[in-house]
Amino acid sequence: MLVLVTGGAGFIGSNLVDLLRRSGHSVRVLDNFSTGKREFLARTGDDTGTEVLEGDLLDLSFVERATAGVDSVIHLAANADVRFGWSHPRRDIEQNAVATQNVLEAMRLHSVRRIIFSSTGSVYGQSQTIPTPENAPFPTQTSLYGASKSAAEGLISAYAEAGVISASIFRFVSILGPRYTHGHVIDFVAQLSRDPSKLRVLGDGQQRKSYLHVSDCIAAIALRLNEDPGLEVLNLGTDEYCQVNDSIGWITARLGLSPSISHTGGDRGWVGDNPFIFLDTTKMQSLGWKPAYTIRQAVEETVDWIQENQWILSSANID
Amino acid sequence: MLVLVTGGAGFIGSNLVDLLRRSGHSVRVLDNFSTGKREFLARTGDDTGTEVLEGDLLDLSFVERATAGVDSVIHLAANADVRFGWSHPRRDIEQNAVATQNVLEAMRLHSVRRIIFSSTGSVYGQSQTIPTPENAPFPTQTSLYGASKSAAEGLISAYAEAGVISASIFRFVSILGPRYTHGHVIDFVAQLSRDPSKLRVLGDGQQRKSYLHVSDCIAAIALRLNEDPGLEVLNLGTDEYCQVNDSIGWITARLGLSPSISHTGGDRGWVGDNPFIFLDTTKMQSLGWKPAYTIRQAVEETVDWIQENQWILSSANID
Numbered sequence: 239m240l241v242l243v244t245g246g247a248g249f250i251g252s253n254l255v256d257l258l259r260r261s262g263h264s265v266r267v268l269d270n271f272s273t274g275k276r277e278f279l280a281r282t283g284d285d286t287g288t289e290v291l292e293g294d295l296l297d298l299s300f301v302e303r304a305t306a307g308v309d310s311v312i313h314l315a316a317n318a319d320v321r322f323g324w325s326h327p328r329r330d331i332e333q334n335a336v337a338t339q340n341v342l343e344a345m346r347l348h349s350v351r352r353i354i355f356s357s358t359g360s361v362y363g364q365s366q367t368i369p370t371p372e373n374a375p376f377p378t379q380t381s382l383y384g385a386s387k388s389a390a391e392g393l394i395s396a397y398a399e400a401g402v403i404s405a406s407i408f409r410f411v412s413i414l415g416p417r418y419t420h421g422h423v424i425d426f427v428a429q430l431s432r433d434p435s436k437l438r439v440l441g442d443g444q445q446r447k448s449y450l451h452v453s454d455c456i457a458a459i460a461l462r463l464n465e466d467p468g469l470e471v472l473n474l475g476t477d478e479y480c481q482v483n484d485s486i487g488w489i490t491a492r493l494g495l496s497p498s499i500s501h502t503g504g505d506r507g508w509v510g511d512n513p514f515i516f517l518d519t520t521k522m523q524s525l526g527w528k529p530a531y532t533i534r535q536a537v538e539e540t541v542d543w544i545q546e547n548q549w550i551l552s553s554a555n556i557d
Numbered sequence: 558m559l560v561l562v563t564g565g566a567g568f569i570g571s572n573l574v575d576l577l578r579r580s581g582h583s584v585r586v587l588d589n590f591s592t593g594k595r596e597f598l599a600r601t602g603d604d605t606g607t608e609v610l611e612g613d614l615l616d617l618s619f620v621e622r623a624t625a626g627v628d629s630v631i632h633l634a635a636n637a638d639v640r641f642g643w644s645h646p647r648r649d650i651e652q653n654a655v656a657t658q659n660v661l662e663a664m665r666l667h668s669v670r671r672i673i674f675s676s677t678g679s680v681y682g683q684s685q686t687i688p689t690p691e692n693a694p695f696p697t698q699t700s701l702y703g704a705s706k707s708a709a710e711g712l713i714s715a716y717a718e719a720g721v722i723s724a725s726i727f728r729f730v731s732i733l734g735p736r737y738t739h740g741h742v743i744d745f746v747a748q749l750s751r752d753p754s755k756l757r758v759l760g761d762g763q764q765r766k767s768y769l770h771v772s773d774c775i776a777a778i779a780l781r782l783n784e785d786p787g788l789e790v791l792n793l794g795t796d797e798y799c800q801v802n803d804s805i806g807w808i809t810a811r812l813g814l815s816p817s818i819s820h821t822g823g824d825r826g827w828v829g830d831n832p833f834i835f836l837d838t839t840k841m842q843s844l845g846w847k848p849a850y851t852i853r854q855a856v857e858e859t860v861d862w863i864q865e866n867q868w869i870l871s872s873a874n875i876d
Binding site: 323324327328331332335336339342343346363373374375378379380381382384385386388389391392393395396399400401469509510 | 642643646647650651654655658661662665682692693694697698699700701703704705707708710711712714715718719720788828829
């Protein structure tokens with residue numbers, strides 16, 4: 239099968255590309271390399287089963303060319319920067335909703351039926367139901383990121399209901415693991431590499447968050463690739479959550495450091511931060527998937543990977 | 558109060574402009590006249606309290622200029638063409654979501670806090686709960702129109718949650734009444750004016766639909782204009798629904814015609830048509846609003862208005 243992976247040079251994308259190649263699929267990577275990295279594709283440099291196209295999803299004719307001849311699309315490319323949405327308010331809707339429609343239109347043009355889409359638990363805003371199941375109402379978006387992913391989901395639903403495509407929409411918690419380039423673990427490791435004696439934490443550190451190891455994430459995607467569900471929405475996360483303060487303990491222990499910790503205070507790290515994210519993954523687990531990593535293991539493996547790949551600290555998008 | 562009404566030359570917009578002027582407000586109309594009509598603003602031609610700006614919401618600098626100095630915004634401009642979404646798939650997301658974000662950004666720039674937004678019962682897709690309350694889940698969009706309005710709602714929610722704006726989101730059923738320019742009543746009257754002996758109906762005519770008279774719609778908007786709700790979502794509709802076949806009976810009786818009626822068949826008129834729309838309006842009624850017109854009265858008054866304004870049959874967007 240020839241699979242188009244948008245954002246295939248990114249954190250999740252490049253891990254997925256490796257898995258697809260190991261499974262015998264051919265892969266076409268589409269990436270604009272705004273946050274994706276050529277280093278993540280390096281291992282597949284002499285791999286004739288991997289094709290890399292550099293370009294932007296907002297360029298419809300490029301997307302149409304890139305979609306010609308593929309069997310399915312895994313659409314991961316996105317502006318994944320939740321926290322800094324208010325610094326560039328139009329980026330989310332353009333890169334997450336308009337770009338997604340370009341992918342859908344290209345699929346329609348070439349009669350490519352199958353799409354897997356990376357949405358987010360952020361679409362639930364601050365859900366009243368925790369753990370949050372897929373059919374929980376989400377009347378109120380709390381971030382531009384969540385709003386734009388919800389918009390993309392709506393577009394995908396409309397195309398699926400019209401019979402144009404067959405879609406799996408995955409709503410992820412935060413993903414950790416090798417090639418991780420943005421989020422609290424890298425922020426904390428970066429702070430501690432500058433000054434191992436202190437750590438500044440946004441909010442009160444009591445925010446309860448869920449994390450999933452990238453291996454578990456891409457295993458779920460691969461499991462659904464050959465299916466034809468019409469339209470399905472699937473939460474992805476572990477059966478547990480942690481406090482940011484727990485994660486800090488695991489990170490500093492792994493680094494062998496005992497910094498003094500200061501909290502900026504408040505129950506949110508930033509405008510639109512969600513103080514409690516925990517998704518109900520019963521539906522995906524009933525399809526034969528189960529996460530292999532605990533949150534602690536995922537955090538520790540992420541710390542190890544950053545330690546072994548210090549170059550990422552200078553190239554990543556860090557506070 | 559100076560109120561900016563986007564889409565102020567349209568069906569609902571121009572009726573609202575008249576109401577606002579009668580209530581003593583100054584009005585700035587923003588319209589690109591793609592479906593809005595200068596005839597609908599004619600009565601206010603020598604009215605110094607009404608300013609008309611011609612331009613497009615996709616032009617951010619224009620929207621920013623138009624928003625300077627206003628006290629509140631009623632954002633009605635939209636691509637309201639549900640049925641023909643698949644003929645121009647990018648129009649919905651551009652004109653309903655991207656355009657809405659331009660309005661929000663212009664408000665942020667000028668610190669304009671209050672917005673009223675016209676969303677739609679279509680965001681519920683095919684709801685499992687009927688009558689459908691505001692907090693019903695809507696995981697599946699069935700039309701590009703619904704998806705794009707849901708996207709706009711998400712953006713508005715995110716801006717409201719961030720404290721940038723205070724928003725009332727109204728989810729309308731189909732609106733009828735004077736200056737109505739698109740939908741089944743004008744389609745049927747147009748068909749019968751070409752050939753009074755026969756009428757072709759999309760679907761089996763048993764689709765159950767809700768309609769609201771434009772006077773009742775704008776009364777609800779006016780009632781909330783001076784409020785500062787933070788964020789509220791309010792359904793608007795009557796306490797009843799009808800079948801398309803009921804409406805056909807009222808229309809033909811009003812015209813004094815007895816055409817032979819042919820149905821194209823199926824429970825939907827077109828891809829994404831919703832066979833049963835009925836909204837729970839308890840929330841808006843608890844705020845002191847009540848619709849004055851029955852659906853039959855709204856249909857009949859619409860027929861009368863079209864009869865008295867036959868010019869609309871040549872300029873409207875009719876099947």
